[in-house]
Amino acid sequence: MKAVSKRFLFKYVDLYLMVLPGLLFLIIFKYVPMYGVVIAFKDYNLIQGVMNSKWVGLQYFRELFLFDEFPRVVRNTLYISLMKLIVGFPAPILLALLLNELRLVRFKRAVQTVTYLPHFISWVVIGGIAVDLLSPNSGIVNKALEVLGLQPVFFLSDERLFRWILVYSDVWKEAGWGAIIYLAALIGINEELFQAATVDGAGRLRQIWHVSLPGIRSTIIVLLLLRLGHVLDAGFEQVLVMYNPVVYDVADIIDTYVFRVGLGTMQFGLTTAAGLFKSVIGCVLLLLANYLARKMGEEGVF
Structure with a gap:
């Protein structure tokens, strides 16, 4: 038995070595930092360290939910995230479907390159x-x-416009990158299905509706599940570099609030509690969405 295990181990050693960097990254940057979650239940002192700091239980969670700004921060996070989900999630699907209909290969590759390059900025x-x-x-x-005779607009200081700027800039940046997955799924659809639809008299729109979309349905559901699990991730970097105190009322999200309060007032316990709250809600939403997907007959994420 041991000989069989050793042979099996050495047979796939190249695959294990390929997995190793990703596994180390996951452990070091995802699992090891979970040790810091303890700060949410302690009166953290930089000198005493995490383990030697005084245990305060759920004190910071009570303070968090009683804090005047927190409901607004959660509301902003949900609002911005849902706007991005409603507008941004269909965008790569639509882009992939349009690219899949192009017959000029060079033009198709050029458009695809131009649309996914913003992801790297x-x-x-x-x-x-x-x-x-x-x-x-x-x-x-x-x-x-001004040329059209209109007054200048303070876009980044207008509460009515700022959220939409966040949404559409996010779509511009990520739609092309997200379309790559859907294009790969479209390529995997059996070409005979399109030929049969053509014989039955279906035009291009009918083929998209009855062949292409059902063919990538499972991919759409899996990516939607993953997106729902991150519904409280409204885009920390994007909001941080684009917002200003004038639009705090509509743009301050959980991540930026944790950043400002955690580093600005050194309330590490309070901000860790906010981050833990966000992670728990995201996990619950992911489990719920996965359960509903299985009820609909899909495989889900796990």
Whole structure:
């Protein structure tokens, strides 16, 4: 038995070595930091350390839920995340379907490259571009409005517009990258199904509706489940580089609140409690969504 195990181990040693970097990354950056969750239940002192700090139980959670700003922060997080889900989740699906219909291979590759390149641009750069484009004094958008005889708009300081700027900049950045997965799923659909639909008289729109979309249904559901699990992740980097005190009432989310309060006032226990609250809610939503997917006949995530 031991000989069989050793042979099996050495037979796939190359695959184990390929998995090792990802496994180490997961352990070091995902599991080891979970040790810090204990801070949410302690009066953390930098000198005493995590384990020697005084245990306070659920004190910070009580303070968190009684804090005036926290309900607003949670509401902003949900609002922005749901806006991104409603507008942003269908965008890569639609883009993939459109790209799949292109017959000129070179043009298709060019469009695909142009649409997924923004994914590699950091939010710091995109935030700077947004400020330059939307500046009320020198921004090209307001210059165009002036030419049309309209008054300049303070886009990044307008509470009515700021959330939509977050949503559409996120779609511009990530839609092309997300479309890659759906394009791979579309390529896997049996070509005979499209031929049969053509014989039955179905046009391109009918083929998309009755062949393409059902063919990638499982992929859509899995990615939707993963997205629901991160519904409280409204985009920390994006909001941090683009928001300002004028729009705190509509743009301050859990992550930016934890960042400001944790580093600004050194309330590590309170902000760790907020982060733990967010993680627990995300886990519950993922389990619920996975359960509903299984009830609908899909495999789900696990």
